[in-house]
Amino acid sequence: MSLLVTGSIGIDTIETPFGKREAVIGGSAIYFAYASSFFTPVRLVGAVGEDCPKDLFKVLDGREIDVSGLEHRKGSKTFRWHGSYVKDMNEAQTITVDLNVLAEQAPKIPAQFLESKYVFLANTHPVLQQEMLKSLKSPKLVVADTMNLWIQNEHKELKNLLKNIHGLVLNDGEARMLTEKKNLIAAAREVLKMGPKFVVIKKGEHGCLMCSANDTFVLPAFPAEQVVDPTGAGDSFAGGMMGYLSTQGSFSSSTIKRALAFGTVVASYTISDFSLAGLQSTTRELIDQRWHDYKQAMSF
Amino acid sequence: MSLLVTGSIGIDTIETPFGKREAVIGGSAIYFAYASSFFTPVRLVGAVGEDCPKDLFKVLDGREIDVSGLEHRKGSKTFRWHGSYVKDMNEAQTITVDLNVLAEQAPKIPAQFLESKYVFLANTHPVLQQEMLKSLKSPKLVVADTMNLWIQNEHKELKNLLKNIHGLVLNDGEARMLTEKKNLIAAAREVLKMGPKFVVIKKGEHGCLMCSANDTFVLPAFPAEQVVDPTGAGDSFAGGMMGYLSTQGSFSSSTIKRALAFGTVVASYTISDFSLAGLQSTTRELIDQRWHDYKQAMSF
Numbered sequence: 076m077s078l079l080v081t082g083s084i085g086i087d088t089i090e091t092p093f094g095k096r097e098a099v100i101g102g103s104a105i106y107f108a109y110a111s112s113f114f115t116p117v118r119l120v121g122a123v124g125e126d127c128p129k130d131l132f133k134v135l136d137g138r139e140i141d142v143s144g145l146e147h148r149k150g151s152k153t154f155r156w157h158g159s160y161v162k163d164m165n166e167a168q169t170i171t172v173d174l175n176v177l178a179e180q181a182p183k184i185p186a187q188f189l190e191s192k193y194v195f196l197a198n199t200h201p202v203l204q205q206e207m208l209k210s211l212k213s214p215k216l217v218v219a220d221t222m223n224l225w226i227q228n229e230h231k232e233l234k235n236l237l238k239n240i241h242g243l244v245l246n247d248g249e250a251r252m253l254t255e256k257k258n259l260i261a262a263a264r265e266v267l268k269m270g271p272k273f274v275v276i277k278k279g280e281h282g283c284l285m286c287s288a289n290d291t292f293v294l295p296a297f298p299a300e301q302v303v304d305p306t307g308a309g310d311s312f313a314g315g316m317m318g319y320l321s322t323q324g325s326f327s328s329s330t331i332k333r334a335l336a337f338g339t340v341v342a343s344y345t346i347s348d349f350s351l352a353g354l355q356s357t358t359r360e361l362i363d364q365r366w367h368d369y370k371q372a373m374s375f
Numbered sequence: 376m377s378l379l380v381t382g383s384i385g386i387d388t389i390e391t392p393f394g395k396r397e398a399v400i401g402g403s404a405i406y407f408a409y410a411s412s413f414f415t416p417v418r419l420v421g422a423v424g425e426d427c428p429k430d431l432f433k434v435l436d437g438r439e440i441d442v443s444g445l446e447h448r449k450g451s452k453t454f455r456w457h458g459s460y461v462k463d464m465n466e467a468q469t470i471t472v473d474l475n476v477l478a479e480q481a482p483k484i485p486a487q488f489l490e491s492k493y494v495f496l497a498n499t500h501p502v503l504q505q506e507m508l509k510s511l512k513s514p515k516l517v518v519a520d521t522m523n524l525w526i527q528n529e530h531k532e533l534k535n536l537l538k539n540i541h542g543l544v545l546n547d548g549e550a551r552m553l554t555e556k557k558n559l560i561a562a563a564r565e566v567l568k569m570g571p572k573f574v575v576i577k578k579g580e581h582g583c584l585m586c587s588a589n590d591t592f593v594l595p596a597f598p599a600e601q602v603v604d605p606t607g608a609g610d611s612f613a614g615g616m617m618g619y620l621s622t623q624g625s626f627s628s629s630t631i632k633r634a635l636a637f638g639t640v641v642a643s644y645t646i647s648d649f650s651l652a653g654l655q656s657t658t659r660e661l662i663d664q665r666w667h668d669y670k671q672a673m674s675f
Contacts, residue, residue, distance in 0.1 A: 261601075295595050302558065370675065372590075373593065
């Protein structure tokens, strides 16, 4: 089934205890698209500036990712982020960030994408998320991500968005900020009152938590002995989850659980190397194998 | 089978966002003993001072806990701890601590306990832990806990202890401190090199991690919407784990996994109320039921 992702596309410079990579491809939509493309064809919508080197997207060659929604905007500059995990592998320290094209209007969703049934609105301004959502014809499953910036500064618009999506993905700190609840289960229940049918709280190295009206589900992260670059882990997780969900057609709790496990496994590849190299190193067969290992590692 | 626990017995004053309890029973050996007594008869070894009110132990009435190793030491005072979770439910702030009897010699293990096959050396000075261990005849499974104080100040003695135990239980911060490895899987592997056949790293609200030579196992905490008092969660976890293990006779990875899940479930009762009230509110039948619910909540 058709899976659409809208989100950021960036040129990243990343420092971790394992080294430094300059001007590599990044951004929420890129990680999401690559991760979900192991499961289903993906439609990518995003904007870059005229400074963006064409060979930046070479890593997407051969993937089932339709880049016709990729806008090269004249007179604009590409989103750039320079982050460091040298001090703490669990939290990026932003050294410089230039929103550039991300601070402008939303990219246009191409007409041929408007009937997409599965939609992931990666983190951006909630007004833009709503605009993009409204332009879609009859999406079957809409999941969004958000961040502390919008929770603090665009609370009302974010609340409006939440009334119109099926699922929300956010991290633990954001969930606490949005709901003013310290306990994550309580926070998740509070998010459900705001509209979404399910909420997934990402806890980084501690895994994730999913709540729906009738179910609470917790998953540890895949036990990884070496984390090289955590950038994009959350977006890859969402990509694996949505990629799998879009092949299923139903959103029962058990389907969502399996999807979260796929998200967890896909993210474990992302963090094993810099930028997209971890995802490039794997295949659907390896993902399926690790998914079974992971399932086994938790069964008792 | 006979399960022996040595550790602290204390008079606690506890403050949490849910209220304050003064002069309630606490200490690692007490939580451990109560938690493990759902599974097997327990032998408790510990010391209190002459200030200890006799009715403090009333909560143990009717439990299969042999208190003949409980020493009422004349001229000594009972260990007292006053802690607060008002600021952070995940980390106790110690307001006052009086080691008292804990700073004296180790309690004597009664002759009739010396052939105990299953032993838990709850957190105390590693020299005392070694002394108590040496006095035992032929233990089949010895598991110890420790803390940052000994890791920092008694590193050599702790290392000596580690050579002679089967399992080590410690929290994430302690594991990182002991091994100087940030990644917890790497830290666990490092602990295995120090002697233990398996190591369990407790991550509080994020569950636990177990490593043995051939296995890595991760478990999330039981999803609890309301945590009233986290005191004793780690000792109850160890109690549930060891209580179950001592009924099994084998220590295969799959047995240890089931044991960790029992520890997780027992600890979920501990944190649901102050002091021992959470454990007092449950039964083996309820624990088994929750164990199955927990298993179900994670299966996919």
